[in-house]
Amino acid sequence: MGHITLMTDFGHRDGYVACMKGYLLSHTHGFQIHDVAHDVAPQNVWQAAMAAQRYTQHYPDNSIHLVVVDPGVGSERKALALKCDSHWLVGPDNGVLSFAAKEYKECQAYALRSHTQWWQKHDSFDGLALFAPAAAQLAQGTPIEKMADPLLHIHELVYPEAELVGNSLIGQVVAFDHFGNAITNIFASDIPKNQPLEIQCQSLNFPLCQHYCAAPAHGRLALINSDQQIELAVYQSSIRREANLKVGDLVSIALNHLQPA
DSSP states (O other), X not given: OEEEEEEESOOSSSSHHHHHHHXXXXXXXXXXXXXXXXXXXXXXXXXXXXXXHHHGGGSOTTOEEEEEOOTTTTSSOOEEEEEETTEEEEEESSSTTHHHHTTSSOEEEEEEOSBOSSOBOOSSOHIIIIIHHHHHHHHHTOOGGGTEEEESOOOOOOOOOOEEETTEEEEEEEXXXXXXOEEEEEEGGGXXXXXXXXXXXXXXXXXXXXXXXXXXXXXXXXXXXTTSEEEEEETTBOHHXXXXXXXXXXXXXXXXXXOOO
16 A cells, blocks of 8 residues: 655645545545644744655655645646655645755656646636646556656745854744744754753743753743754743744843853
8 A cells, every 4th residue: 555645834724625536535545645734833944844854754755745735826836756765755845854865865856737638727816726646646656757847947945044152152042833833953962962952042941851841930941852953842831922932032042151062
């Protein structure tokens, strides 16, 4: 049995997801469709890109990953099919696939044609009009050359880099997860190992802990999450809500008393 994953920002109440799933079920055989998420914040390409990076490579060989978070639908933005090792990644060329593509050893990009015998691009719903048909044809083994052209470059999202300012490493909040934890652009490789760290955001201190339960009495903590990024949290609550944090808030790590490991 093959596998097709589906992630969108369509929600569940309007029937858009059901349209795509109905098409896929009607035009593929022997494939299981996996709903990854449909509650991505509307038009939040970054959130979807980070999620896709997290899960795609864990699926079996020959899986097809369909990601439709597409604020540029109807415009001149390209539609992509990426051959990443044995997987296919399908979605708009707005960066939503760029993080996931980096998790594979080899990646060949193709620009899906706007019009083929299987589809015609749409001004507002390429999820049904273009991306679902493209995924279905890939599942059926249709050669990519019949529906797409090689592409040298794709649109890539790029994290703003943390910067060393004086004796402090300055990063920022780049996203929030479902629990309200703040994800930063500071990676484990950016900081000294086995040293106590003074981490601040909005004048609040966040001691670096190994796990959530190790938070001090005030509940605030920082940890290195499963994506190897510094995450700010509050034990059993939402730091986004409690501290009114926002994407772009600066995060500083004092390094003046440390020596790199």
